[in-house]
Amino acid sequence: MxxxxxxxxxxxxxxxxxxxxxxxxxxxxxxxxxxxxxxxxxxxxxxxxxxxxxxxxxxxxxxxxxxxSKLKLMEAVVERIRTAYKDQTVGEHGRETMTGLEQVLEMFGSYLNRMVVRPEGSRVMLVLATESVSDAPEVRSAVQEAYTGLRETMIEMLRAGIADGTVRADLDPVGHAAVLAAVLRGTALQYFVDPDGFDLDGTRAAALAMLERDLSADRGSRRPPPPRR
Known part of the structure; x- marks a missing residue:
């Protein structure tokens, strides 16, 4: 400029x-x-x-x-991305009326869909996460906080599902939340590395079906909601 x-x-x-x-x-x-x-x-x-x-x-x-400092600016960037995601998904999709299982499936699907509709936030978090373990360790605490926040949100949803009977009672919310977050981050990495060659729609559908089978107290009687466009 x-x-x-x-x-x-x-x-x-x-x-x-x-x-x-x-x-x-x-x-x-x-x-x-x-x-x-x-x-x-x-x-x-x-x-x-x-x-x-x-x-x-x-x-x-x-x-x-x-x-x-630049570090404080980067921390503000991470906070902006987290806040924007919450504002644009939680109220927008009415999660407060969903069961715990429905919340997990909706969050997972909408997160992947947003990588196409609003890619900047996911791309920036991927950039900062990668740099935080190599050339920019100073931003690691901000990235850690964001990652922890995502896992804690998933833990709350899984526990809500166990409480309302839609998620199987023997499930470990903490362990499963970590796996769910890892799948989201790994999918984002593959998509941004090869957006033309990576089948995001197919991956979303397969992931939602897998989650529904694994998490559901009914073990497959439900179907994940269609991806929101």
Missing amino acids: TGATAAPAPRGAGGAPATQPERTEASRRALIDATIALLAREGYRAASVARIQEESGLSRGLVNYHFG
Whole structure:
């Protein structure tokens, strides 16, 4: 974005000049958006502070001003992705009315579907996870927190299913949650490495059928919901 002009001044509600808190939030949001775009498009090494500021169209020095460091910005990126996923799936698909088994199947299917519809979040988490065990160990704690959060959500769903009788009572929620998360992450890796050659639809259908057979208290009498488009 060499030669890019400065981003237009943010406006508040009703088109009035933005307040200082609104300007601050707009700048933070722009920097996070720019970081996500760079990470998804070019990887971690390309996402230097200088490139992030250039991508955002904001003045130099604002990464440190708003976040204190690149690490804190990366932590904000991870939190944004986690929050966006929750906001766009939990309420959107009405999980609060589902059984525990239905919640697991719906979450699994919607996660894989979002890799096509909204790939940036999954791609960025994959980039950060890979870098956290090699060139960027400083972001590992943020990735660990996100991974732990996904497993804990699955544990809650599995326990809810055991309680409501839709998930078999002898199942280990902690162990199964780890396996479910591993299948999701592994599927994401294969898809992003070879999006044209990897059969995501077939993988989704096979995974949902396998999960239904393994988890269901009725051992196969139910059918997983169709993938949401």
